[in-house]
């Protein structure tokens with residue numbers, strides 16, 4: 096198993112280019128299933144999760160080709176099965192995104208239930224209920240969701256909770272349904288909007304993208320297009336956090352500042368100087384004191400749960416006390432115990448962490464428990480005195496493209512080792 100060895104203490108300086116957004120690419124890969132003709136997705140990050148979804152659709156018979164310029168080309172004309180098997184789905188919940196498109200286009204889909212997940216129960220009841228409201232006959236048996244529908248019918252769906260992939264699944268299904276679908280309490284995450292934009296380019300009729308009410312008029316068919324993925328706002332935030340936690344200056348290039356308002360506000364509150372242009376953001380922490388900040392995660396446009404762990408690391412080595420409340424997932428505090436191994440002073444009460452900033456952390460061996468927790472530990476390692484070894488970095492590879500090379504380009508001392 097591979098590990099990162101991080102030698103802390105270097106203030107990061109320089110520029111880093113942001114990759115395409117993982118959480119935007121995955122629904123776009125699923126959306127290719129809706130296209131009658133070949134399709135290309137550009138600015139695709141080379142990530143394990145992207146490979147997993149490619150394997151899911153390839154298993155169904157889709158021709159998938161990655162080229163050397165970070166593009167994926169797909170052709171669905173060779174689809175022969177409608178099943179997403181357990182072996183793949185269990186490694187990545189987002190595989191559930193193929194359910195809506197397959198059902199809408201082929202009237203049939205069989206997707207393994209995703210099963211347990213480190214950061215909480217994460218059920219898929221909203222995906223199922225929405226498709227049922229559109230007339231699908233769904234049975235959950237032998238660990239699989241088996242769905243059938245002659246043709247889905249437009250419906251008014253009120254989502255009980257804001258769900259990102261739930262909204263995406265229903266949005267994709269609605270594009271080929273008969274008549275009008277209204278999705279109320281829809282997720283407003285930029286990745287949902289990016290998907291809507293791509294679907295519109297494919298010929299879908301969607302109104303309300305970016306709001307919590309999506310109105311879709313079903314069409315007969317969609318065509319493949321050439322679509323460029325939006326920048327990864329969580330990767331952007333993570334590199335800015337690396338600048339903040341090391342007292343350095345980091346400029347993220349090919350970023351999308353308008354997708355990060357709540358996060359940039361918190362960086363400013365933490366004492367950083369933030370400046371931005373159309374597609375770049377710079378954080379300058381040189382000569383400034385990092386202050387602990389209160390964080391409460393909520394659906395977009397509020398502070399994202401996917402940045403919670405990184406801010407916890409910042410709070411751990413700042414001045415003052417920061418209260419971090421996680422409201423989206425019930426078990427997303429596993430990095431707390433690991434941060435404590437580096438000397439962090441954190442009290443956990445349910446889903447609230449009270450973090451008393453320490454003047455310094457000290458390197459230690461730690462273990463990543465999920466994707467963003469792994470980023471949190473790398474950040475803490477960059478700030479800590481001495482050597483931090485981060486184990487189980489396969490979590491990191493699910494969502495960060497070449498993180499060690501990008502960090503090294505900013506002056507970080509980080510190395511991937513086989514152990």
Ligand code: UD1
Pocket residue numbers: 117118121188189215216217218219220221222223256257258259260261286399400401423424425
């Ligand atoms: C997506 C993101 C993930 C991010 C999360 C929240 C992708 C691939 N992943 O995950 O990085 O952390 O949004 O911003 O885009 N829920 C139900 N029933 C359902 C669906 C969800 O109860 O059918 C609950 C979940 O347990 C959770 C909450 O709703 O408590 C939000 O989850 P959701 O937005 O669906 O997360 P994902 O789409 O899985």
